[in-house]
Amino acid sequence: MLLRFFFLLLLTLPGSGDAGEQKTQSSAQQSGPEQATSSGGDPAKLNAEVIKTMEAYGASLEKVVKIYEQDFRTKIGKVQEQRGFYEKGYISRLELEQSQRELAAAEAKIRETEQKIAEVKIAIAEASALEEFLRLPPLAAGGYVERGTVIRYNGKASWSLADSAKIQKFYSEKFGRLLPVSALGQTSFHDQMKFDHRDAMDVALHPDSSEGKTLMAYLRKSGVPFIAFRNGVPGSATGAHIHIGKPSLRASSR
Numbered sequence: 001m002l003l004r005f006f007f008l009l010l011l012t013l014p015g016s017g018d019a020g021e022q023k024t025q026s027s028a029q030q031s032g033p034e035q036a037t038s039s040g041g042d043p044a045k046l047n048a049e050v051i052k053t054m055e056a057y058g059a060s061l062e063k064v065v066k067i068y069e070q071d072f073r074t075k076i077g078k079v080q081e082q083r084g085f086y087e088k089g090y091i092s093r094l095e096l097e098q099s100q101r102e103l104a105a106a107e108a109k110i111r112e113t114e115q116k117i118a119e120v121k122i123a124i125a126e127a128s129a130l131e132e133f134l135r136l137p138p139l140a141a142g143g144y145v146e147r148g149t150v151i152r153y154n155g156k157a158s159w160s161l162a163d164s165a166k167i168q169k170f171y172s173e174k175f176g177r178l179l180p181v182s183a184l185g186q187t188s189f190h191d192q193m194k195f196d197h198r199d200a201m202d203v204a205l206h207p208d209s210s211e212g213k214t215l216m217a218y219l220r221k222s223g224v225p226f227i228a229f230r231n232g233v234p235g236s237a238t239g240a241h242i243h244i245g246k247p248s249l250r251a252s253s254r
Contacts, residue, residue, distance in 0.1 A: 051127050058120040065113045075103040118182045125229040125239030149230040151207055157223030161185050161199050170218055180204040200245030
């Protein structure tokens with residue numbers, strides 16, 4: 001069931017309207033269903049091929065973000081030039097403000113694409129750990145289990161997304177910087193994957209890092225449930241993150 005959601009995701013993720021992005025996205029999208037049919041319905045092979053397709057899609061987004069970054073640099077130069085023209089009285093304030101708006105829009109495209117890349121990496125991590133996650137025993141309240149690339153703690157606290165501010169406050173006071181939240185609550189990405197992420201947040205920290213361990217220790221002390229994924233690609237930290245809240249994987253309703 002989850003694999004079908006991945007296919008739907010790859011087919012329905014919105015593009016930004018850029019011709020280069022549409023071309024690279026189309027290439028990744030078309031490869032998924034065709035590859036899946038060649039595996040003869042073997043779940044392990046299907047999952048591996050879905051991961052491969054998502055990796056190709058992520059690579060296409062990496063190319064797109066480079067295009068956007070070049071456009072952003074061009075627009076920075078234009079704004080700097082027009083600011084000089086405005087100071088000399090050659091152009092109006094409206095013309096300068098228009099170029100500034102275009103620069104802001106170019107930056108927004110970069111941020112949006114970077115967010116998509118982060119979401120794809122997390123999806124790869126969760127898909128890679130899916131079978132392992134489903135093999136974990138049902139946990140009683142307060143239970144903790146660690147196996148391979150997955151760590152799960154079924155905290156007893158009554159958790160809701162409203163409590164996320166406490167976690168962010170703890171982290172910023174401890175490390176002097178903002179908690180690297182990659183997804184807060186339900187996003188369009190989770191809608192497309194049919195995941196219930198309304199009362200969860202993803203944090204882009206490797207659970208084996210000192211910061212990840214400190215955060216997980218705090219969560220356990222506070223009774224906050226979480227699932228930590230060590231990686232999405234063997235031998236790589238790609239997609240490693242800590243999911244705070246109850247499981248959002250639809251394939252697991254435990």
